[in-house]
Amino acid sequence: MTDELKQYAYEHRHDFDRLVEFKSVSAKKSELPETAAWIADTFRDLGAQEVEKWTDFGEDNPVVFASFKGQNQDKTILFYNHYDVQPAEPFDEWKTEPFKVTEKDGFFYGRGISDDKGELMYRLTLLKYYREHGGLPVNVKFFVEGEEEVGSLRTPKYAEKHSEQLSCDACVWEGGGYNNMDHYQVVGGLRGIISFDVEVTTADVDMHSSLASYAESAPWRLVKGLSSLRDTNGHILIDGFYDTVDKMSPEEEKLAEEQDFNLENAKKAAGLRHTVNDYNPLKELVNMPTISINGLSAGYQGTGVKTVIPRHASAKLDCRLSPHQDPEKMMQLVREQLVKNGFPDLEVHMNLGEPGYRADVNDEFVKLAMDEAKKYYGPETKYVLNAAGGGPADMVNTLGVPTLSIGCGYAGAKVHGPNENIRVKDYTDAVQYLGNLLNAYGK
Numbered sequence: 289m290t291d292e293l294k295q296y297a298y299e300h301r302h303d304f305d306r307l308v309e310f311k312s313v314s315a316k317k318s319e320l321p322e323t324a325a326w327i328a329d330t331f332r333d334l335g336a337q338e339v340e341k342w343t344d345f346g347e348d349n350p351v352v353f354a355s356f357k358g359q360n361q362d363k364t365i366l367f368y369n370h371y372d373v374q375p376a377e378p379f380d381e382w383k384t385e386p387f388k389v390t391e392k393d394g395f396f397y398g399r400g401i402s403d404d405k406g407e408l409m410y411r412l413t414l415l416k417y418y419r420e421h422g423g424l425p426v427n428v429k430f431f432v433e434g435e436e437e438v439g440s441l442r443t444p445k446y447a448e449k450h451s452e453q454l455s456c457d458a459c460v461w462e463g464g465g466y467n468n469m470d471h472y473q474v475v476g477g478l479r480g481i482i483s484f485d486v487e488v489t490t491a492d493v494d495m496h497s498s499l500a501s502y503a504e505s506a507p508w509r510l511v512k513g514l515s516s517l518r519d520t521n522g523h524i525l526i527d528g529f530y531d532t533v534d535k536m537s538p539e540e541e542k543l544a545e546e547q548d549f550n551l552e553n554a555k556k557a558a559g560l561r562h563t564v565n566d567y568n569p570l571k572e573l574v575n576m577p578t579i580s581i582n583g584l585s586a587g588y589q590g591t592g593v594k595t596v597i598p599r600h601a602s603a604k605l606d607c608r609l610s611p612h613q614d615p616e617k618m619m620q621l622v623r624e625q626l627v628k629n630g631f632p633d634l635e636v637h638m639n640l641g642e643p644g645y646r647a648d649v650n651d652e653f654v655k656l657a658m659d660e661a662k663k664y665y666g667p668e669t670k671y672v673l674n675a676a677g678g679g680p681a682d683m684v685n686t687l688g689v690p691t692l693s694i695g696c697g698y699a700g701a702k703v704h705g706p707n708e709n710i711r712v713k714d715y716t717d718a719v720q721y722l723g724n725l726l727n728a729y730g731k
């Protein structure tokens with residue numbers, strides 16, 4: 289395999305630096321339309337067939353859509369990127385100017401260079417290369433949004449409204465790259481999540497603790513109710529909670545076992561004293577739901593003594609879900625179980641529900657992505673069934689196609705923090721690998 293593309297990417301590594309210079313911070317609604325306009329112009333310059341700015345759900349951060357025709361017109365890849373970034377504060381912790389690409393000792397620095405402008409830049413570089421070298425191997429589309437860092441609230445609506453224009457055979461998402469053992473990863477899914485509050489009120493006033501002889505307290509009600517939902521080994525005691533867990537194919541089980549996970553290392557890294565689910569931590573991480581108490585609050589927490597029966601207690605919880613579990617239905621199961629267990633007074637308020645997704649590991653594009661990654665990045669390359677974090681899986685499920693993260697990040701990228709960076713070699717490798725993949729897919 290030649291590395292012509294990699295060479296090209298290196299020579300052209302500063303062609304799209306302008307993108308980082310936009311202060312497109314979505315939290316501050318700063319320079320978003322300007323950034324979208326620049327991206328749209330750039331797509332036009334690179335020979336797009338169609339370029340549109342979608343503002344159906346608001347003018348303040350348009351979605352930029354573009355499509356390019358390839359030599360093989362039967363296959364279409366959609367790229368997802370976002371042009372908004374996190375605020376660059378605290379400015380005094382940056383060693384370089386945040387809104388500028390600075391190349392130093394084999395790294396690029398700048399706000400968004402990893403998340404997610406650098407990825408858009410290397411994809412633009414690839415478009416430029418193909419424009420100068422006989423055209424793209426397959427059709428390519430782009431969906432570039434401007435509100436990812438504030439929750440992508442309108443993204444699923446855009447995906448639904450424009451589903452015909454977005455139709456494709458596979459989608460390449462943002463993110464991906466090297467894990468903390470510096471092995472390249474192809475990421476093909478995500479667990480879902482629900483987040484909710486539970487609260488209980490047991491009296492109109494806080495009472496004297498001597499009255500605990502007859503008066504129940506809110507903290508006791510709460511902890512008893514919550515502890516009825518899970519055993520001490522992490523097994524969830526909610527009827528039906530495991531009924532809709534995804535069935536893993538033998539290929540998926542094999543991929544799960546090959547992942548870079550070592551319980552002893554994980555324990556050491558966190559100084560972790562207790563573990564749960566020790567019968568198969570890997571399968572748990574990949575496929576099974578969890579229930580976590582994120583925070584508890586009740587009563588007096590100050591210094592000294594205060595002998596009181598608090599009238600009110602509350603907790604924040606989340607559940608990670610198997611990729612195809614329905615967030616609303618899982619929330620309902622939690623509510624029903626509390627009632628069944630004798631805690632109808634524990635009020636549940638749902639804060640957030642997002643489904644997960646999982647790419648079909650037997651899909652042609654998914655297999656090719658893995659084969660080409662192993663060829664290019666080496667046999668240590670891992671296929672990851674679920675990324676750790678969240679993501680707008682709603683859009684992926686609307687598209688209904690396998691979706692992968694194959695990016696240029698690495699564990700030291702300082703995403704969202706000062707001195708965000710990527711390695712120059714990862715950037716140029718990403719162009720070469722994606723080119724190899726599109727070439728192979730076009731054949």
Ligand SMILES: [Zn+2]
Nearest residue numbers: 403404436462
């Ligand atoms: Zn991002």
